[in-house]
Amino acid sequence: MKNAKIIFLIVISLFTLLLVSCIPGSAQPIGGWSGATVHDNTIYIGSRDGRVVAINASTEVIQWSYHITEPSDGIGCGPAVVSAAIFTTPIVDGDFVYIGTYSGKVLALNTTARSQNLNLPAEPQDRYHEWETPIGTDARNTAIVADLVISGDVLYVSGSDGRVYSLRKDFGDQVKKSGILDERHSKLWTSPVIEDDTLYVSTFDGNIYALSAETLELLEWSFKLEAGFASSPVICENTDTMFLGSFDRHLYAVKIGSDVLEWRFPEEPAGNWFWASPVVNEGIVYAGCLDGKLYAIEADTSREIWSYPTEDQNGKPSPIVSSPVLMGNLLIVVNESGTVYVFDLDGELANEGVPWWTTSIGAGVRSSFCAQEGLVYIRGEDNQLYIVDIGNRQVSQPIPLTAEA
């Protein structure tokens, strides 16, 4: 009988080990959802295995890639060094591509030097003004999840310590850091938006703060909501109104400088969170929801013009994680199952919410995507880049992002 008890204890121990071990530090994500950006005929993208990859948009050949690594904080059945998780979409400014990592580093990589395959010195600071800067002392507290923002000579970064940092974009030196904007969660996973030298930041504890872009000090105006904000704000410049999604399953419109809420949509909560930032075009807000629906809402009145339920390959609702993108008169939406919907906003069906064309890339999508000159660039969760040609209505052969340049 004692044996049975001991065997039972051993089984429990092994089961517990199985349950919890070999998980690479449960607080350490794998992959991330970095998106694609196109600049000067080159596609820049963060891969799921921690690489910044540059692809020639014409030839679809990888020009170069840079592998970002970090020490593992796993339990010990994995390697000591692992690929960095990248959640931010690269941004290009001048000769540099900038990216932030979950290990709390911001990197500036010289696109010219790398595309010309120049012999790059080992140390980042010697590589043609390339730099690599941790935004805080503890990488775990300063994980970068939200997209970086550039304005003038300054790069703005949201840290998981609840602060916004400003860095000099030429050398990466820290210029300023804000106070902790979200004491309760100590996380800032939303990007700031800039308008007229002011930074607007939404937080998980339901605040919108206005900060001086120069000093990162809080300005007088702020806005408070009961529920937390899930998405980064989007500002409609004509009306000084910002639109942003919340964890309470509503989309909110807030007038900058006003203490009164403009509106919230819908009346009754939607099927899930408004996780992705909406886009605004000619007085209409297009918002994707995790309930799988795309909503078209009048920006002034919050009246629903139409809603379209997106689906996966089995006809089930599929969440919209990535923000919709506008390309001319076309609105492009990609849901989590990889189904691409193209809405013609000037076409006959514009007011009816019927897509003009639909296709599937055959891979899951959580990353932001970009569209340029009739092509949509989407990174799949399978770590491949898909290019959707809207004019020719076809999806190109996917480009694997794991291959070395």
Place this chain on the structure above:
Amino acid sequence: MSFVEFWHLIIGNPILNVLIVLSHVLFGQFGLAIIALTIIVRLVSWPLNKRQLKSTKAMQDMQPKLQELQKKYGKNKQKLQQEMMKLYKEAGVNPLGCLWPMLIQFPIWIALYQAIMNALATTPEHLLNLAHRLYSWEMVSQAIPLNSQFLGLDLGQTALQAGVRGLLLAIIVGGTMWIQQKMTQAPSVDPRQESTQRMMTMMMPLMFGFFTLMFPSGLALYWAVSNIIGIVTQYFATGGWGYLRLRSPFSQH
């Protein structure tokens, strides 16, 4: 419907959502929610626990007789086993009686463990995945994302990252687990079993102390609370410290 979906529907999601509601009700303190839910689960599973404790108590009461048998038939293993079984039968005690209630409760503890890990949503992916597991209750919406700070600890971070407080938590988890095990484990009448048992009694607390250092503190808090409740119920149900103060018959030699 896959097994995972079924699991979430029946047990995983209800526990997760209740945990989040508790966090909202208890002043946005996720740590208090973990403590409260652990207590609730213990109360709900009390009938099973009671049976388990009763069985343990009966085993405890039989110890003098078992030791007598050990002295009498120590050299004849087969006879000893036979006499022990006879004794169990006469006393109406099933030696495995204390194991079945534990087995039945196991899925609940796994669901609770998963709920804590999911609710903490330590990474962006976890947070996004959480969206599909939540009910459309207003209290749930208002509680998300959860405040992971509790008594100076970030429940989403490992105890190792928390410094001295984390180390203290690891000691509490290991220590309480050791006490609970010592209270419930009857000294074996077989010297070899006794040695294995002693090793297990040391190994489990050490292992969980180590897990505490490596995993989110929220989970460690749950282990600590669960152990403390176990000790308290064990104390009152069996009327004392059980085998904690009882010496092994072999330690005398």
